[in-house]
Amino acid sequence: MRLLSIVSPALIFISASPFVIGEDWVVQVGLANTFTFTPNEIFPAIGDTVTFTYLTRNHSATTTTFTSPCPPPPGGVGPNAFDSGFVDSVTSPGTTFTTTILDTEPHWVSCMQAGGAHCRLGMTLSINPTTNQTEAEFMTNAINS
Ligand SMILES: *[C@@H]1O[C@H](CO)[C@@H](O)[C@H](O)[C@H]1NC(C)=O
Ligand SMILES: *[C@@H]1O[C@H](CO)[C@@H](O)[C@H](O)[C@H]1NC(C)=O
DSSP: OHHHHHHHHHHHHHHHOTTSOOOEEEEEESGGGOSOEESSEEOOOTTOEEEEEEOSSEEOOEEEOSSSOSSOOTTOSSSSOOBOOOEETTTSTTEEEEEEOOOSSOEEEEOOGGGGHHHHTTOEEEESOOSSSOHHHHHHHHHHO
């Protein structure tokens, strides 16, 4: 009882601080064997993390351009590019890749696999899309590229 009364104010202080722990946004890759990211748009803040969970096939999560997405280049398109590399979830389903969000700019994500073939199937994720650069337009650009 006495220990609790000492410890709990510290815990309240930590959990109330916005800078200690960001939110983790979970994105499923290849859900039900589809060429998709689920969800396909997310709105993380600086310091939040995005955890990709690879469920089927052999995919990557790689940043690319809004206008000419396919295929995303190895290493991704920056600033604050990221690239999970190829993740084989045939042998290791549930493998994860986590990246930390460092800015509030939009980031356009697709899969590098098969020379851009997965990308051209509309396998897209928008991080912080805007009203004039939407996930729907990004997906259309991918399908047409
Ligand atoms: C995953 O895909 C990459 C790129 O096509 C390929 O090089 C790699 O061998 C694949 N991994 C497996 C385990 O099939
Ligand atoms: C997008 O919209 C904002 C205002 O909402 C505007 O300032 C900006 O110029 C637009 N960008 C493009 C590329 O049209």
